Amino acid sequence: MSSLVLENLSYQYNGTPVITGLDLVVAQDEIVCLLGASGCGKTTTLKAIAGLLATKQGKVFIGGKLVSDERTFLAPEYRNIGMMFQDYALFPHLTVADNIAFGLTKMSKIQKQQRVNEMLELVHLVGCEKRFPHQLSGGQQQRVAIARALAYKPSLLLLDEPFSNIDTQVRFELIADIRRIIKNQQVSAVFVTHSKEEAFAFADTLAIMDCGKIAQQGTPEQLFNTPNSKVVAEFLGQGIYLDAEALTATEYSTAFGRVESLLAHSHAKRVGQLYVRPHHLELTPLQSKHSSVNTVTVLNRRFVGSHLVYKVMIEGQEIDVAAQSGQSFLVNEDVTIRITPHTVNFFAE
Numbered sequence: 001m002s003s004l005v006l007e008n009l010s011y012q013y014n015g016t017p018v019i020t021g022l023d024l025v026v027a028q029d030e031i032v033c034l035l036g037a038s039g040c041g042k043t044t045t046l047k048a049i050a051g052l053l054a055t056k057q058g059k060v061f062i063g064g065k066l067v068s069d070e071r072t073f074l075a076p077e078y079r080n081i082g083m084m085f086q087d088y089a090l091f092p093h094l095t096v097a098d099n100i101a102f103g104l105t106k107m108s109k110i111q112k113q114q115r116v117n118e119m120l121e122l123v124h125l126v127g128c129e130k131r132f133p134h135q136l137s138g139g140q141q142q143r144v145a146i147a148r149a150l151a152y153k154p155s156l157l158l159l160d161e162p163f164s165n166i167d168t169q170v171r172f173e174l175i176a177d178i179r180r181i182i183k184n185q186q187v188s189a190v191f192v193t194h195s196k197e198e199a200f201a202f203a204d205t206l207a208i209m210d211c212g213k214i215a216q217q218g219t220p221e222q223l224f225n226t227p228n229s230k231v232v233a234e235f236l237g238q239g240i241y242l243d244a245e246a247l248t249a250t251e252y253s254t255a256f257g258r259v260e261s262l263l264a265h266s267h268a269k270r271v272g273q274l275y276v277r278p279h280h281l282e283l284t285p286l287q288s289k290h291s292s293v294n295t296v297t298v299l300n301r302r303f304v305g306s307h308l309v310y311k312v313m314i315e316g317q318e319i320d321v322a323a324q325s326g327q328s329f330l331v332n333e334d335v336t337i338r339i340t341p342h343t344v345n346f347f348a349e
């Protein structure tokens with residue numbers, strides 16, 4: 001059974017549509033990340049799932065139970081969800097232990113103590129139970145927040161930008177840690193972030209939002225390699241578009257020569273654009289002194305530790321291309337560019 005199902009969900013703020021017929025399925029124990037441009041409706045979707053706002057159009061099912069439709073509205077406290085929202089920070093006047101125990105209203109004192117101890121162990125904060133939030137680091141505070149959200153064993157966890165206040169140096173360690181904790185508790189989660197890197201590190205699947213709907217849902221690899229639309233491709237890639245014509249199921253003609261696809265595609269329309277990412281491009285020393293279609297000029301070079309990155313201009317669009325090992329080009333040097341065989345993203349016009 002799915003942990004969460006949103007069916008044709010819509011919501012408007014003062015007559016302005018924000019969510020428009022959104023469908024989403026979250027499987028048991030799955031961590032799904034809602035990603036999308038600022039203002040596309042991610043937090044609104046999370047609030048609708050939580051019951052922090054009432055959606056009258058569409059259905060919300062949590063653990064198979066209908067919690068919201070045009071006639072039904074179950075208040076947040078009856079939805080069996082744990083929340084880790086930025087606005088739901090820790091209570092500053094309560095100790096770590098009391099923060100974790102806050103939602104455990106139906107338990108005896110001994111049961112509460114046991115559960116708090118279990119949670120402290122889970123989040124590696126044994127010994128910190130008497131401290132107050134201001135006596136903890138940002139990462140430790142987030143661990144208390146996740147312990148509090150998980151303490152009453154919710155079936156679904158909702159996380160809104162939980163890592164945005166954490167220093168980048170420790171952020172990815174914390175993400176790995178919290179992912180481990182969630183997986184250990186076998187709970188499903190919906191997570192909202194602006195950051196692709198956080199989403200890749202934390203989620204099992206990504207759901208890219210656009211125009212109030214889910215444009216595509218899948219694993220990071222699926223979305224990265226086979227985006228179903230330009231919106232998804234652009235959201236995950238730093239690529240450029242090249243005019244192209246599909247010659248066969250695996251071959252395309254561009255101004256930069258023929259491009260081979262490692263995956264066959266069927267095409268209803270042959271004319272369109274290829275979305276080409278930096279790692280599909282290869283620079284080599286100029287093969288001929290006479291300028292050819294495959295010649296570009298190095299605009300800029302940048303050392304990034306393990307290799308050099310060159311900025312070049314292709315059909316009026318700038319793109320960064322990583323150098324092959326041992327290669328070195330100068331700024332203003334003309335070089336030959338090649339599009340290597342890859343799983344092409346072709347969008348017909």
Ligand SMILES: Nc1ncnc2c1ncn2[C@@H]1O[C@H](COP(=O)(O)OP(=O)(O)OP(=O)(O)O)[C@@H](O)[C@H]1O
Binds near residue numbers: 036041044045
């Ligand atoms: N209480 C409100 N009243 C009116 N409009 C609102 C309200 N809350 C949000 N909005 C608008 O609804 C749209 C979606 O907001 P939402 O916060 O869901 O977006 P988001 O994708 O989470 O954005 P961000 O990534 O910037 O946090 C935005 O245009 C926002 O200005």
